[in-house]
Amino acid sequence: MKNRMQDLDFEQTVAFDSVKDFEFTRRAAQRFRQVVSLDGFEDEDADVIFHYLYKEMELVSFGDHLKRYIYERAGIEEPFGEVPQEVYRDIAVDSFRETYTPKSMNPTSTKLPALVNNWLTQASVKRETVFLLGFGLRMSAEDVSDFLTRVLKEQDFDFHNPEEVIYWYCYSKQLPYSKAEEYKENYKSMEPATDKGKVAEVIGGDFIIDTEEKLLKYLACLKAGWDDPMNEKSQAFQEFLRLLEHAKQIIAAMYQKDEEEKCRDKIWKPENITPSYLEKVICNGIPINKMGNLKKMSASILAKHFSQKRFSRQRITNILNHKFPVERFDLLTLEFFIVSQEMEDDDPYDRYHHFIEEAQRILKKCGMSEIYIVNPYECFLLMCLLTDCPLAVFSEIWEMSYEENGDEE
Known part of the structure; x- marks a missing residue:
């Protein structure tokens, strides 16, 4: 089997020692290939796998992913492993202030720099923290989706949750958190959709939320309580x-x-x-x-x-x-x-x-x-x-x- 290890469905174009230390996926793929190619893998498979998982495998935390995101977005030139945490913290804090994004979606007395430091060291965070970071760091909808699915290992945007629909639309249009709050307030007093034709149009599969008018129409259908069996x-x-x-x-x-x-x-x-x-x-x-x-x-x-x-x-x-x-x-x-x-x-x-x-x-x-x-x-x-x-x-x-x-x- 060893001569077939070069084709294992993951990134494999470079030698392990040339993979940069912020390229988590490529590093993991290279180490995976090395482990399953070891001479002892076939005869002592359980021992080899256990040793790799417990002793060698790198556990990549939410904080690591967040640092990498800031590192790449900010175009930092010094080696990833040598950048002090304060640099990431200061970049994030400045971005939150520039975008007028609140430090939390819930009341808290903790100061923003302390919250950011916490996010940069956490193994995982709550879903709403990712949404907040999406606004604070000017993420695209694709960036937020990546954090939800690959980093938190959760479901992508829930289009049956009005808040998540609003967040997705705001990321897509690069609208600030204040606009998302405005849409959320509007939703509370919004009249539910009553026109069955409009509801059918929205749940038909070809409906694209690319304007504010379509967003409001979609939210009105959500308010009406319709359910899509294919969600x-x-x-x-x-x-x-x-x-x-x-x-x-x-x-x-x-x-x-x-x-x-x-x-x-x-x-x-x-x-x-x-x-x-x-x-x-x-x-x-x-x-x-x-x-x-x-x-x-x-x-x-x-x-x-x-x-x-x-x-x-x-x-x-x-x-x-x-x-x-x-x-x-x-x-x-x-x-x-x-x-x-x-x-x-x-x-x-x-x-x-x-x-x-x-x-x-x-x-x-x-x-x-x-x-x-x-x-x-x-x-x-x-x-x-x-x-x-x-x-x-x-x-x-x-x-x-x-x-x-x-x-x-």
């Missing part, structure tokens, strides 16, 4: 249900095979597979506490790498009950499980490419950004797919992450 949130939930059903079919077949091998009469069907069974199979490597629950996430030394998320029965149930939103983590975990089982005997390289192709299609359909090699969890899944037994390696690494810590619950 991204609905799509994410539908994709989750589809993948979940597929996973249930695979697990039911696994249990059925066991029954037949033991000459027992029990019949397993997908509807018999509860969230508990899904957890048992997919989270097989995570130890259980005395109460029968997965050990707490904080006991894993990869907790930060995996954003405190596991595909537990509680998480599945909360998503099905609409208490948790469907996230890219959920979709990618299910797709990984499906591909790991259905293509278990396939060439690892083919399996890897099939997963990427399917995952990109699913993410795009759900208004989420494409696979991001800088994200440790996504890098982890991709490395597992290049091994002979992806699910077994996936489970072994989860198990190792708890053993290494030695934390008891």
